[in-house]
Amino acid sequence: MQTNATDEQIQSVVARMVEIGFNVHRTTGTVQTILAGVGTPGQFDHKDFELFAGVAEVVRISSPYKLAGRSFRPEGTVVTFPNGVKVGGDEVVVMAGPCSVESREQIFTAASQVKAAGAKFLRGGAFKPRSSPYSFQGMGLDGLKLLREVGDTTGLLIISEVMEISQIEVMLPYVDCFQLGARNMQNFNLLREVGLVRKPVLLKRGIAATIEELLLSAEYVLSGGNYDVMLCERGIRTYETYTRNTMDISAIPVIKHLSHLPILGDPSHGTGRRDMVPAMARASVAAGADGLLIEVHPNPDKAVSDGAQSLFPQQFSKLMDELRIIAPAVGRTIATATPQSQPATVSVG
Amino acid sequence: MQTNATDEQIQSVVARMVEIGFNVHRTTGTVQTILAGVGTPGQFDHKDFELFAGVAEVVRISSPYKLAGRSFRPEGTVVTFPNGVKVGGDEVVVMAGPCSVESREQIFTAASQVKAAGAKFLRGGAFKPRSSPYSFQGMGLDGLKLLREVGDTTGLLIISEVMEISQIEVMLPYVDCFQLGARNMQNFNLLREVGLVRKPVLLKRGIAATIEELLLSAEYVLSGGNYDVMLCERGIRTYETYTRNTMDISAIPVIKHLSHLPILGDPSHGTGRRDMVPAMARASVAAGADGLLIEVHPNPDKAVSDGAQSLFPQQFSKLMDELRIIAPAVGRTIATATPQSQPATVSVG
Amino acid sequence: MQTNATDEQIQSVVARMVEIGFNVHRTTGTVQTILAGVGTPGQFDHKDFELFAGVAEVVRISSPYKLAGRSFRPEGTVVTFPNGVKVGGDEVVVMAGPCSVESREQIFTAASQVKAAGAKFLRGGAFKPRSSPYSFQGMGLDGLKLLREVGDTTGLLIISEVMEISQIEVMLPYVDCFQLGARNMQNFNLLREVGLVRKPVLLKRGIAATIEELLLSAEYVLSGGNYDVMLCERGIRTYETYTRNTMDISAIPVIKHLSHLPILGDPSHGTGRRDMVPAMARASVAAGADGLLIEVHPNPDKAVSDGAQSLFPQQFSKLMDELRIIAPAVGRTIATATPQSQPATVSVG
Amino acid sequence: MQTNATDEQIQSVVARMVEIGFNVHRTTGTVQTILAGVGTPGQFDHKDFELFAGVAEVVRISSPYKLAGRSFRPEGTVVTFPNGVKVGGDEVVVMAGPCSVESREQIFTAASQVKAAGAKFLRGGAFKPRSSPYSFQGMGLDGLKLLREVGDTTGLLIISEVMEISQIEVMLPYVDCFQLGARNMQNFNLLREVGLVRKPVLLKRGIAATIEELLLSAEYVLSGGNYDVMLCERGIRTYETYTRNTMDISAIPVIKHLSHLPILGDPSHGTGRRDMVPAMARASVAAGADGLLIEVHPNPDKAVSDGAQSLFPQQFSKLMDELRIIAPAVGRTIATATPQSQPATVSVG
Structure with missing residues (x-):
C-alpha cells in the first residue's frame, strides 16, 4: 500500500483478496502496510489490484506455471524417441537439414550429409508460412512423404x-517430432491440441517472448498430458540489427534453472547469417544446451528459402568436430561422425 | 562490394543477379564497386547475397509491399460500413466495450453506456485465448449471438x-468487422482467409512487429481482394516495464505516411493500466489516428478479464468530451454524445 | 523462499536481513514462507539475496527515490524563472531553436521566429558531442555569448x-537553464555538481533508461539541494527503426503519476524526422506534457547538425496554432503568437 | 527516389549531393531512379536527404568508421603489455577480481585467488558511480595505490x-589498462582524452549501443593515436528481465568480422547473477572471445557492491578448468592454474 493509504483503502483491498480466495497476511511497518495473499485462488489478474485506491505496487510471488517448473521434476526430463535417441540425457543431440524440402534429390543428399557428420534428426519444412504473400509456400504433403x-x-x-x-493429423504418420515455430508460441488452441497427441513437441521461443511466457506456453502442452516437450531458443528481437535476431544464449542456463524441460539452441534463426552460425552453435553447447537445430543445405546459394543462414555441408561437419571438443567441458558428449563410404551422392531411387 | 573485391567475385554476384531476373547496373568508384539490380524478379531473399565473397553490404531499395503502400491509393482508404459509418474519413471513430462478453446484462449495459458517450462500434470478445491455460476462455457462440x-x-x-x-464462418453472420489480434498478425493462413471474405478487417500490430511487417501482413489480406483493412497500434514490447507495453504513438503518423489504410490506436492494450488510457487516447487522436479501440466495462473491478485496463463508463464519457476538443486541431470531428434518457439500465429481456 | 526451503536456509536469510538493518516479518503459508524486511537500512543491493540458498524471488517494494517521488510534494513542482515564466503551471511552455548555434545571423533569426510563434525559451547547443569524431563539434564559448x-x-x-x-562554471553566466542530455543521464558526477548550483536543470531520459532510472538520476540533483528539476522524454531505443527512436509518450502520464517534477516532450529527438515532429508534439501536449523542446532552424537544409529533424519556421508556427486548440482539453494554455512587425529578418547588429 | 519523383526533384537532390562533394551516378530503371554518391565528402548527415521531396530512401553504403574496421588491419590487433601478456593472440586472457577495492586484505586475497586459477589481470574499481546517490562510491586514490x-x-x-x-592523470601511475564503462561509451570528450595517452584501453559496449556505435566510439580513441584498444561485450538492455541484461554473445563473432580489435566478454555484468556467469563465460570463449572480465570476490555475500554477480573463488577456479577444455575448439589456449603453495591467506603486511 502507499505510505498515505487510509485504513478504509486497505480494508477494501483486503476484502477483494478474501473474495477471490486468498488468506491475507498484513505487515504494518512504520511507513507502509504490506498485504500478502497466500493460497491458490481461481481466475484473477494480479494487475487488477494496481488500480485500487491506495495501492503502491502489486507483486506476484509464486510462479504461474507448475508442470513446467523445475520443482515438478527436479531430476530433469529426458525425451526418449522410438529408436532410443534421448534428448536431455548425456548426449547433445543435433537436428540438421534444410529450411524447406525442395526435391527428392535435395532432401536425400542433405540427409546423408548431416547423418555422416553426426546429426540424429533431419529437419525440413513442408509448410512454409512467409512474411510476404509472394514467396514460396512449401511442398506440403509431398514434402512430408519424402521426409518419412x-x-x-x-x-x-x-x-x-x-x-x-x-x-496435426496430416503430419502424424510422417514425423517423429512436431516443431512449433516462434510465431505460434502463443497460438493457444494449437498448443492445446498438440498437448493431446502422444508425440514429442519442440516449442520455439517467440521473438518477443519472455522466458516466463515460453514456460507458460509449455504448460499448455503439458497440461494436455503430453510430457515430451523440448524448448528452443532461437533469437529475440532487440534494437541491434546487424544480426537478424539477438540469440539469447543466457536463456539456456536460465531455463535449465527454472524448468526440467530440455532446451535446445537454434543458431541459424538466432543469427540469420551463415558465418555466425558456428560460433553461436559452439556457444549454445558451452552454455549447456541439450541439443541444436541447425540449417544445412547441400547448396545454400540455390536454396529457395533461408539460404543465407544455411551451412554448407563441409562447414557443418567441421562444426561438429569443434562441438566434440567442447561437450566434455559441460559433462556431455556428441555422436561421432560416420564418414560416408561413398561421396556426396546417394541413390535417390 | 568490398573495397578489395576481385573482378571474379564481382562477376559471380552479377551472374547470380541476372539468373534471378535483374537488370544489373554497375557503378565503379575510386574505392568501391556498387551493383544495382533493377526489375521485379521472382522469389529470392536479398540477404542471400550478403554471403557471396567480396560483398560488403546488401540493401533492398524498393518496399516489399505494393497494395498497402500509400502510392497505391494516394487519397487514402475510407472503409464504409452498411449503416454509413466511415473509418478514414473526417470523423474519428471510437470502438468501445468490454474485453469479453460475460453476460446479457453486462453487454447490454456496456453498449448503452458507450453509445451514449459517442462510440460507433461495440467491441467484445467471444473467444478469449489466454496466456495461462487455467484462465477464462470466453463465451463462444453464445457471446456472438448476444453481440448481434x-x-x-x-x-x-x-x-x-x-x-x-x-x-470465420461461425462469426460471419454476427459481426460487422473482424478483429485480428496482435498474436495473429503473422498467422499468414488466417490472413489469407480473411482476405477472401467481404467484411472489413481490423489488423493489430504484433508486440514485436515492425511497421513494415504490419504492412506486409495487411498486404496478405489486400492481395486476397479484401480492401477494407484498418490497422491498429496497440503497444510494442520494450525494456520499459512500468506499462505493460510501450504504445508507439509515432506509428500513427508513420503509417499515415507509408500507407493509405486507416490507422487506429488501442490505448487499453497499449498501456495495460486504466489510469493511463485517457492520456494515450488523447495522444492518439492528436497524432492523427482515424479511430480508437477502448476497453470500457460497467464494473471493471468485477471484470473476468482485463479489468485493470478497462475504463469506468463515466471516465469514458469524460474522455470523449476531451477528444471533442482535440479533434479539430487535426481537422477531424468526434460524434456528439447522446445522453441516455433513462439511467444506466436498459431493458435486457 | 522456495517451497522446499529448509529452516536453516530461512534463518540464514533472516540473519543477513537483520545484519543489514531490517526488521523482519515472516509469513508462513501452506506452501511457502515469505520474509518481509521493513525499515530503511544502509547500503545493500536487494539482488544479493537472490543467490542465497532457498530463495525463490526477491522483490523491492518501496521505491528507491524519495525526493523525486510524487508523495514528497503531492501538489507538483512549478519551476519559476526570473522573468516570471513558470514550467509546471497552467501554461504549456515551448522551448525552440536550432540544434547548434552556427552564426550570429542564424541564431538571431531563429530567436525572432520562434518568439513570434509563442516560444518562451531559445534552445541552442554550444558544445556538440557527436558520435563520429569527424563531425562538427560546436562554437563553444562564442556560441554561449551569442545566446546570452x-x-x-x-x-x-x-x-x-x-x-x-x-x-558548468563556464556556462553559468550565459544560460537560464542547464540541459543534461540523454547520454549524460547517468553521469552521476555531473548530476551531483548541477545539484549544487542554483539554476534550473532539464534532465533528459537516456535512450535505454527506464522511468525509474530517470527518477533516480533526478534524485541525484535534488539531493544536492537544487529543486528546480524538469524531466524530458526524448525517445527510447526499440527494435523499430523507421523512426530514429521510439518516443514513449506514455512516459508523460506515468511520470506525472510517480513524480512531482514537470515533464516535457522532445519530439525532434524522439522521432529524428521533421515530418513526424508536429504529430508527436501534439501527442505530447494531449498526454499532459508541461512543455516541449523542439528543433527549429531558419534553413534546415543547410543546418550543420540535425537538419533532418528541424522544423521550418512556418511549420513551427502552424504547429503552435494546433497546440493552442489542444491545450484546453487538458486544462492548459499556450502563449499567444506575436506576429513579427517586420518579416523574417531582424537587425543583427 | 520515389517512383513518381519529378525530374526537378531529382535535379535538386543531385545538386545538393554535388555541393557536398560527391560524384553522382544515376541509374534509371523502368520504375525508379537511383542516385549513388561516390567519394569522401566532409560533414553531412545522410539522413538529411530523406526529407527532400521525391526521395524514397537514403542508404549509407560505406561504413562510418575507418581505423576500427577490419580492413584497416586485416591480420587483427594484438595488444601487448609490458610483462609480455598479449590480448588478441593465441591465449584467451582472463581479467578477474572484485567489483570494488574494499580493503587491503580483501584485494590481496582476491589477487592471490584469481592468480592461482590462471587470471592475468586483476580488476577492481576505485571510483564507483552508482545509480542511487545513497550508495557506496569507492575508495578513490587509496584504492588505486592498493591495486598498484x-x-x-x-x-x-x-x-x-x-x-x-x-x-586519467590520477590513475596513470597506478594502472596498466584503463577501463571505460558502458555508461561512458559515448562520453566523447573522455574518449578523445584516453586516445591521447599511451596506455591500453578496454572499451565496454553501452547497454543500448549498437555494434556500429561501439566501433565508432573505438574510432575516437584510435583517431587520437592510441591503437591499443580492446572492446568488451557486457550485455544489452532488452525486454527480458530475468537476467539484468541480455548478453549478446553474437556480438563477439560479429565484431571479429567487422573489426581488427580484440573483443572480450563480461559475463558478470552480462547476466547480473552469479549462477549464470560460468555458462556465459564458457559461451564467450566458445564464440571466439579474446578474453574475459569476471567478478570474483573472496566473500561475495559481504561485498559492498555487485555481490550477487561475483563468483566465489572456488567457482572461478572450476570455471577456468572448464575453459581450458573449450579453448582448443577455437584454436586457443588458457593459462594453466598455479595452485597456491599456501592456503587462501597471503601476507598483507
Missing part, C-alpha cells in the same frame, strides 16, 4: 513444423 | 476477434 | 546543454 | 575504470 521415406532409409528421426490444428 | 442482438437493438456496429480459420 | 545576447535582446530564456563538470 | 601494490607483488596486470577526464 528419407527417415526410414537413413534412420534419422524426422522433425517438421506444424502450423495449424488441421495439420 | 445488442448491435441490432442499439445500432452499434459489432467488432470481435477472430482467432482461427474455422471461426 | 539574443536572450537579452528578445526576452527569451536560454537553455543549452552542459556536457561536463568543467562547463 | 598488489599488482607489483603478484605480477598481475591492473585494470580499473576511469570515469572522467580528471581521473
